[in-house]
Structures are given as C-alpha cells and as structure tokens.
Amino acid sequence: MIEQLKTFVQVVESGSFSKAAEKLFISSTAVMKQMNLLEKQAGIPLFIRTNHGVSLTKAGTAFIKDAKYMLQYFQESLIRMHHSAQANRHIVRVGTSMLNPCKVLIDLWNEIGDLYPQFGINIVHFQDDAHTLPTTYRMIGQSLDLIAGPFLTDNLKDYYHMLELGSYRVCFAVSRQHRLASRKTLSIKDLYGERLAVVNGGNSAVIHDIRDFLKIKHPQIQIKDIPRLYDLEVFNRCEESNTVMLTLEAWADIHPSLVTIPSDLDFAVPYGLIYPLHPSEEVGQFIEIIKEMQGNALPKVE
Structure with missing residues (x-):
C-alpha cells in the first residue's frame, strides 16, 4: 500500500504515468498497474485519463492530501522506530x-x-x-x-x-x-x-x-x-x-x-x-x- 501511495503522489505531481515512471525508475506499465489496483481498492476512480496525461477526479483531489499525510506519518513512524531501536542497542x-x-x-x-x-x-x-x-x-x-x-x-x-x-x-x-x-x-x-x-x-x-x-x-x-x-x-x-x-x-x-x-x-x-x-x-x-x-x-x- 505504501508503494501505491508513493506512486499516486508522483503521478499527481508529474501529470502523467510515463513521467512518474521515469522519476520512480520503473516502467509505465508498472505505474498503471499500481494505480488500477489503488482505484480498485478505493472502489472509485481517482484519475481522469486523456491522451495528454491524467488529472484527478473529485475523489482523487480529496484523497491526495490524505495520501501525502499518510506517507509523511509513515516516514516519521520509521524514524521513531529506528530511534527506539538505537536507544536499546548495546x-x-x-x-x-x-x-x-x-x-x-x-x-x-x-x-x-x-x-x-x-x-x-x-x-x-x-x-x-x-x-x-x-x-x-x-x-x-x-x-x-x-x-x-x-x-x-x-x-x-x-x-x-x-x-x-x-x-x-x-x-x-x-x-x-x-x-x-x-x-x-x-x-x-x-x-x-x-x-x-x-x-x-x-x-x-x-x-x-x-x-x-x-x-x-x-x-x-x-x-x-x-x-x-x-x-x-x-x-x-x-x-x-x-x-x-x-x-x-x-x-x-x-x-x-x-x-x-x-x-x-x-x-x-x-x-x-x-x-x-x-x-x-x-x-x-x-x-x-x-x-x-x-x-x-x-x-x-x-
């Protein structure tokens, strides 16, 4: 799920699957598969797909803020875990x-x-x-x-x-x-x-x-x-x-x-x-x- 969120944010910031794929060093096909799976899990379309790229649906626009928050919270949680592990390291x-x-x-x-x-x-x-x-x-x-x-x-x-x-x-x-x-x-x-x-x-x-x-x-x-x-x-x-x-x-x-x-x-x-x-x-x-x-x-x- 975390990888799908990272890809979702990158697609939104890049404006297309192919540009997001370049930034993530994966194939465009892999990006599309992840986004299709994310939409399937959400049960609602998140993108409007055109020949010129992609844009967000109203649901996608509402979700992008939450996606960024969840990614930030995940990174902060990792830092807290590492700090805790270091504190208990001999x-x-x-x-x-x-x-x-x-x-x-x-x-x-x-x-x-x-x-x-x-x-x-x-x-x-x-x-x-x-x-x-x-x-x-x-x-x-x-x-x-x-x-x-x-x-x-x-x-x-x-x-x-x-x-x-x-x-x-x-x-x-x-x-x-x-x-x-x-x-x-x-x-x-x-x-x-x-x-x-x-x-x-x-x-x-x-x-x-x-x-x-x-x-x-x-x-x-x-x-x-x-x-x-x-x-x-x-x-x-x-x-x-x-x-x-x-x-x-x-x-x-x-x-x-x-x-x-x-x-x-x-x-x-x-x-x-x-x-x-x-x-x-x-x-x-x-x-x-x-x-x-x-x-x-x-x-x-x-």
Whole structure:
C-alpha cells in the first residue's frame, strides 16, 4: 500500500504515468498497474485519463492530501522506530591492533549479526607496545569490553575469561634479504646454523613447548630468547639483525621487509576473545551468542 501511495503522489505531481515512471525508475506499465489496483481498492476512480496525461477526479483531489499525510506519518513512524531501536542497542567495544586483529570476530559476527540487531560493534585501536600492553589489558572491562587476538599471555587466565575461537599456525619470518626468503615452506633443518628469536614475555605454554622442543631435538639452531611481549619493535630488530623469528600466520603482513614462511612445526597458538571475569549483562549475552555460534562447550558466564 505504501508503494501505491508513493506512486499516486508522483503521478499527481508529474501529470502523467510515463513521467512518474521515469522519476520512480520503473516502467509505465508498472505505474498503471499500481494505480488500477489503488482505484480498485478505493472502489472509485481517482484519475481522469486523456491522451495528454491524467488529472484527478473529485475523489482523487480529496484523497491526495490524505495520501501525502499518510506517507509523511509513515516516514516519521520509521524514524521513531529506528530511534527506539538505537536507544536499546548495546555497543560492544572490541580492542584491536596489528598483532591482535579482530577480523576473525568481525567475520564471524557478519555472518550472524543480522539476527541480533540489538548489538553493535565499536572497534577501538590500541598500540602494540610491550611496555604499554599490560595497561591495555587492564582496560578490559573499563574502556574496552574485550580484545580479540592470539593467546600468548597465559598469565591473563587468572584475571580474564578466554574464549577460544580457533588457532594460528606457527611460522617463521625472515628478512627479504635472508638466504631463506625465497622458500615456500621451511623445515626445522633449514634453520640449522641460524639464530631463531623466540619471544615469550607472556609466559605462553605453547611457546615454552616450542622452545624446549627445538633446544632438545634441534640444538643446531641457536635460540635467541626474548623475554618480552611481541610488539613491532621485535619485528624491527629481527629484520635489522637478519635473525629468523618465530611468528604466526596471522602476522604475515605486519612488517613489509619481512617474509612470513609456513613451517613444518606441529604447533599452533589458540586465538579468541579475552573478556572480564565479571562482564556486564550485555557483554555476557554477546559472548553467549558467540559461544552458541561456535558450539563451544565452555561454562556459561555468571
């Protein structure tokens, strides 16, 4: 009915079916069918049709004001509905950075977000700095609702919930000038005689296992322990010193002068959401939606 009213008003303002069709980007036949149906529903002619165009009957003249009013009221009603929906919409603030990309969450939410219009996502960027990152984590539950990224800091488990969504393969990164830069994949033995930077400031069990495995099984590789968190400075130093770096597939585009190459290491680092032990009711509901989507059998948020 609304489309018929819009067409009716346009026909009156244009003076003909064909001109109205041009303005509405539909065919003249479609305009005539809509007006015939409107007249049938009204039970009375609304137009006087001539070879020079159309004009209104007395009934049509009486109806045009009401038609415009109904269209205006409909538009105002839509605005009120949207305002009401926005007022009840919960915005989830998701922290993201180059090393903690939230794309996995956004891709997941884009699949199901239309089913939950009461939720929206606000992306909040932060810097990958080993000195300031602990402060960033403390923002979770305050200016951030959650962070999406790899779980490389096991120390957080005592302070935050960690919802696993998947895992990243472990890779090696080398300078574009390195002798191994042209390889499509790297085996452990390819690194014999090389220095390998292993970052583990976050006390990650996975990184510990990789380090111990390499030291015990492959002593021909010189392990360079870096007792700090992953940040952009680590990437810079490895590129400048021509040191091979233990990295993740998700970080392939972090540094333009480094090449990330898949490895034959049978290790993977989990990634997912880091959120407060006691999230707000709205954030808790958001997390439960993600859990249901993932089929994750973790305990429900209290």
